[in-house]
Amino acid sequence: MSFLTLEHVNHHYFTKDSYTKALEDISFSVKEGEFIALLGPSGCGKSTILSIVAGIMEHTSGKVLHNNKPITESGLAIGYMLQQDYLFPWKTILDNVLLGPTIQDTVNAEISEKTEQLLAEVGLDNVANQYPSSLSGGMRQRVALVRTLITDPKILLLDEPFSALDFQTKLKLEDLVFKLLHAYKKTAILVTHDIGEAIAMSDRIIIMGTSPGKIVKIVEVPIELRNEMPFLVRRHPKYQPIFDKVWEELNKNESHSD
Ligand SMILES: Nc1ncnc2c1ncn2[C@@H]1O[C@H](COP(=O)(O)OP(=O)(O)OP(=O)(O)O)[C@@H](O)[C@H]1O
Ligand SMILES: [Mg+2]
Numbered sequence: 001m002s003f004l005t006l007e008h009v010n011h012h013y014f015t016k017d018s019y020t021k022a023l024e025d026i027s028f029s030v031k032e033g034e035f036i037a038l039l040g041p042s043g044c045g046k047s048t049i050l051s052i053v054a055g056i057m058e059h060t061s062g063k064v065l066h067n068n069k070p071i072t073e074s075g076l077a078i079g080y081m082l083q084q085d086y087l088f089p090w091k092t093i094l095d096n097v098l099l100g101p102t103i104q105d106t107v108n109a110e111i112s113e114k115t116e117q118l119l120a121e122v123g124l125d126n127v128a129n130q131y132p133s134s135l136s137g138g139m140r141q142r143v144a145l146v147r148t149l150i151t152d153p154k155i156l157l158l159d160e161p162f163s164a165l166d167f168q169t170k171l172k173l174e175d176l177v178f179k180l181l182h183a184y185k186k187t188a189i190l191v192t193h194d195i196g197e198a199i200a201m202s203d204r205i206i207i208m209g210t211s212p213g214k215i216v217k218i219v220e221v222p223i224e225l226r227n228e229m230p231f232l233v234r235r236h237p238k239y240q241p242i243f244d245k246v247w248e249e250l251n252k253n254e255s256h257s258d
Pocket of ligand 2 (some may be wrong): 031046047159
């Protein structure tokens with residue numbers, strides 16, 4: 001039984017006098033504990049897929065299932081992490097992290113302990129009482145990661161969480177996210193434009209094309225790369241051949257739509 005399945009999903013965005021076909025016949029499945037990357041050019045519908053999986057948006061047709069039940073009825077706990085961190089500037093780091101449990105009125109000794117532990121794991125225990133304005137972009141994304149994990153989601157939807165960061169910070173954060181999500185055995189879908197990041201982080205890459213958004217190829221990341229830390233994957237002898245294969249698929253599709 002698949003953890004998450006999309007079957008022939010189509011999505012149209014309607015405006016007053018026109019519509020955009022954002023997704024056409026999207027089908028794929030994700031196993032529990034798997035790390036999937038959605039890779040493709042701007043406008044191919046990556047964020048639309050995440051919004052549909054998150055239940056923020058209703059797809060036009062097709063099925064989205066969690067353990068064979070429609071996702072809207074299955075009660076799947078979802079964590080969302082975006083390019084922007086959306087931390088509240090007037091709240092401390094600790095209060096930002098505890099936002100979800102505070103709203104749900106579930107703050108207790110166990111949550112407080114878990115918060116402390118997670119903040120320490122991402123190297124931010126010493127800034128818990130500071131405000132977001134005194135933190136760097138990379139630190140703020142680490143806070144956003146802890147805020148996402150504290151609600152114990154079963155699947156993490158990561159929409160280009162590293163793309164606003166400088167390259168060095170991005171590489172370090174990739175390693176940290178990889179380590180934490182594997183340690184806590186999370187299932188994840190990562191949206192990215194970056195071929196290297198998709199290979200370094202994921203088990204499988206879903207390559208998408210535009211106009212309308214569709215899947216052009218699903219590529220398995222070689223087994224030798226899957227359990228390596230992202231930073232080391234880029235130096236592995238198996239990295240370049242898979243990079244070239246993904247590059248070719250992306251280009252093939254681009255030249256078709258020229
Ligand atoms: N709210 C909306 N109303 C109308 N059209 C939309 C809306 N949101 C997205 N679209 C269109 O749907 C298509 C897919 O958009 P989406 O944001 O999912 O792409 P994306 O792959 O995430 O792009 P990017 O890499 O730039 O973030 C695009 O053609 C976009 O213009
Ligand atoms: Mg997007």
